[in-house]
Amino acid sequence: MARQRSPRTRWRLGLAAVLAAAALPPAAAADPGGDSPGAAYVSMGYGVFMHYGLATFVGRTPWDYDPQDVPPTVYDPPDFDPDQWMDAIAASGATYVLLTTKHHDGFVMWPSEYTDYGVHHSSDPETDVVGEVVDAARDHGLKVALYYSWLDKMEPGGFVTQNPDRITESPEYLAYAKNQITELLTGYGPIEALWLDIAPIDDEQLPELADHVHTVSPDTAFLPNFPNNLATPEAADVRPFLGPDEIVPCGYQEPAEQAYNVSGGPEWWQASDRPPRADTDEVVSMVSYTRFLGATLSLNVSPGPTGQLPSASVRLLEAIGDRLRGDDILADAATTASGETDAHPASHATDLLAQTHWQAPATGDAWLQVDLAEPMTIDHTAVQFTAGTAVSGYEIQYQDADGSWRTAWTGGMPSYPTQTDEFRAVTTASLRLVLEGAADDAGVVEFKAYGGVDDTADTVRYDGSWQALARPAHLQAVPRLPPSVPFAGAFNDSIHRSRYAGDVATIAFSGTGVQVHASTGPDQGTALVSVDGGEPELVDLYRPEAGRDQIVYRRDVLDPGQHTLTVEVTGQHHDEATDSWVGLDRFVPLAVPAPFDPGGPYEVLPDGRLVFDDSGNRCSNDSAITYTGSWEPGGASDGYNGTRHVSRTAGSAAELTFEGTGVAVLAQTRPGHGIAAISVDGGEPHLVDTYSPTRQDQVVVWETTGLAPGAHTVRIEVTGTKNPAATNTWIGLDAFIVTPEPAL
Structure with a gap:
């Protein structure tokens, strides 16, 4: 049964909104002093692409079926919930969504006046998918772009791939497409981009479509997609690249979008619960690369036939957000458990990878413990289990200063x-997660915690006349204090504040970034914030309305290691402020991903490990890996950076010399792959079988830890032997992953 819909999301287009562009009054001109539509679209940086439509329910791509054989009633989600989509997308750190409104099958996701082949003639004829998705996105603070297929296998004149240049020979179809684009760009508020798939490659129809978009909606970017065509016509505001097969070249100078598909399939769709084809680190690496290029990443994560994002996709999106923010206190911390397996160790519960997990022992009760390098103040946690029935209950416990374990939460x-x-x-x-009534297959995908260094921590030094304000012990039972109380709503119910020029707060922290939370409001002044004695940044805490625990400063991209943050009160304030208070609440050390380095021999993963790709990084073919024997380089769409080296010649070898304390081998596993011999520093080789009955990529087939700090050499050699079930002896090397020496 379809969910009840608010009247605001029902069909909202009147006759005037669907007139052809020639009959429309002139639209307001774009702001000449602002960014161009293309630049504005690219500046959004990272969004989520969603393929959702009739193909979701057919279970095949629109290329692979005749829509004449598929009635609209096949569209029948039992629990269509775009708010669930947007919860996960917003948590991922994305700034926009890109939704398919009509794909190649011609099935429209809004009640178009120009066709009956759409959701308005489906099993839920009151639905307007575009309208509900747009409303949900904006409710979550996300901007909206829309996909529209020029190829239409249902509408006469729309089968444009029958022509080499993909033009239509039907004036009626051209008018049809323009009318539908008008509906989309005038009926749903501001639309950041119109993404035209299988666009015509000519000097007439493509410019006409571009002009139509810019006439109807001057602030909307036009993104025509030309599969297998490297030309970028003048009509395009932004050039899309379709990854992982097609990656924006390192030297590309024009406005670009990197579309990157990780959906479970088929292709860009999600027709089952199959997990995403990539995990957190690969996606975050693509975010770093596109940021380096000044492009935007549109990550394709599609809803399934239930009308919701599958659980594995939600976990991936949430993990991406945690990595990009860097504020999960437990990420990559030392983790132990009451029991674990080699395949699913305790460390997998804090690695921020959506496709790994800790396997709880089948004893009914179990615990997972995370030990931090220094004390942190924590006020909320998030736990992802492998199934909704994995446990009957759980507790969040913490170790007190006296060494005893206390309960923070029982669920x-x-x-x-x-x-x-x-x-x-x-x-x-x-911190401990204690499981009760754990099922035999119970697992924890991720255990996360949030908070930071409280203003009351001993590690924060205050010089000057700071006031320490906190909830008195006799008010602990009062759930809500009046907003006039300076620390009401503050983190841990406490702040340190001063309004005296020259007063300073200093904190030493470890990480690659830092975030300062403070009070804001009409009586707040300005502060100078600096890191490691660098140029201070003036931070204005004035706001018309009072706020507590607000992010007022964030610094990313610091070198790993120890840093010092300084906050100095200026004693000055905004012209409209009534006082010059600076109220500090907490400091959050961050573990943010390193920026992409075009000249480096490796890429830095979010957890600090180094990836030495088989072919060098995306901007250089100079690999640090030495190959001997008969290796064949080549592309691999699901490989790291889309490349691999393969060999089946016995004695062929690949070596990497590195500085670090651990190394892992990333490889392909296949039905036709054989056994490799892997060794470190000339030691006894380990025989590693890379056979698997199905094709898999980016598999860690071997790793070692605990190496002495210093230089080491890892070697992988083709043995020319195989598992009896294997059909050949290939070895497919994707990358070496190095654990560097700890920063001092």
Whole structure:
């Protein structure tokens, strides 16, 4: 049964909105002093592409079926929920969504006046998918772009791939497409881009379509997609590249979008619960690369036939957001458990990878413990289980200063895929997740916690006349204090404040970034914030309305290691402010991804490990890996950076000399792949079987840790032997992943 819809999301287009562009009054001109539509689209940086339509329910791509054989009633989601999509997309750090409105089958996702082949003649004829998705996106603070297929296998004149230049010979179809584009660009508020798939490659119809878009909606960017065509016509505001097969070249200078598909399939669609084809680190690496280029990344994660994003896709999007923000306190921290397996160790519960997990022992009860390098104050956690029935209950415990374990939160059967709990802040260096009634297959995909260094922490030094304000002990039971109380709503119910020029707060922290949370409001002044003695940044805390625990400063891209943050009160304030208070609330050390380095021999993963790709990085073919024997370089669409080296010649070898304490081998596994011999520093080789009954990419087939700091050499050699089930002896090397020496 379809969910009940608000009247605001029902069909909202009147007759005037669907007139052809020639009959429309002139639209307001784009702001001449602002960015061009293409530049504005690219500047959004990162969004989520969603292929959702009739193909979701057919289970095949629109290329692979005749829409004449598929009635509109095949579209029948039991639980269409775009708010669920947007919860996950917003959590991922994306700034926009890109939705398919009509794909090659001609099935429209809004009640178009120009066709009956759409959701308005489906099993839920009151639906307007475009309208509901647009409303949900904007409710979550996301901007909207729309995809429209020029190829239409249903409408006469729309089968444009029958012509080499993809033009239509039907004036009626050209008018049809323009009328539908007008509906989309005039009926749903501001649209950032119109993404025209299988666009015509000519000097007449393409410019005509571009002019139509810019006439109807001057601030909308036009993105014509030309599969297998490297030309970028003048009519395009932005050039899309379709990854992972097609990646924006390193030296590309024009406005570009990197579309990057990770959906479970088929192709860009999601027709089952199959997990995404990539994990967190690969996606975050693409975000870093596109940021380096000044392009935008449109990550394709599609909803399934239930009308919701599959749980695995939600986990991926949430993990991407945690990596990009860098504020998960437990990420990559030392993790132990009451039991674990080699394939699913405890560390997998804090690695921010959506496709790994810790396997709880089948004893009914189990615990997972995370030990931090220094105490942190924590006020909420998030836990992702492998199934909604994995446990009957759980506790969040923390180790107190006296060494005893106390309970911060007790819960019953958790929400799935993510259980989030908020509780009164606790300060600890060790956190435990205790499972009750764990099923035999119970696992924890991720255990996350959030908070930071509270203003009351001993590690924060205050010089000058700072006031320490906190909730008195006799008010602990009062759930809500009046907003006039300076620390009401503050993190841990406490702040340190000063309005005296020259007063300074200093904190030493470890990480690659830092975030400062403070009070804002009409009585707040300005502060000078600096890191490691660098140029201070003036931060204005004035806001018309009072706020607590607000992010007022963020610094990314620091070198790994120890840093010092300084906050100095200026004693000055905004012209409209009534005072010059600076109220500090908390400091959050961050572990943010390193920026892409075009000249480096490796790429830095979000957890600090180094990836030495088989063919060098995306901007250089100079690989640090030495190959001997008969290796064949080549492309691999699902390989790291889209490349691999393969060999089946016995004795062929690849070596990497590195500085670090651990190394892993990333390889392909295939039905036709054989056995490799892997060694470090000339030691005894380990025989590693890279056979698998199905094709898999980016598989860690071997790793070692605990090497002495210093230089080491890892070697992988083709043995020419194989598992009896294998059909050949190929070895497919994708990359070496190095754990560097700890920063001092």
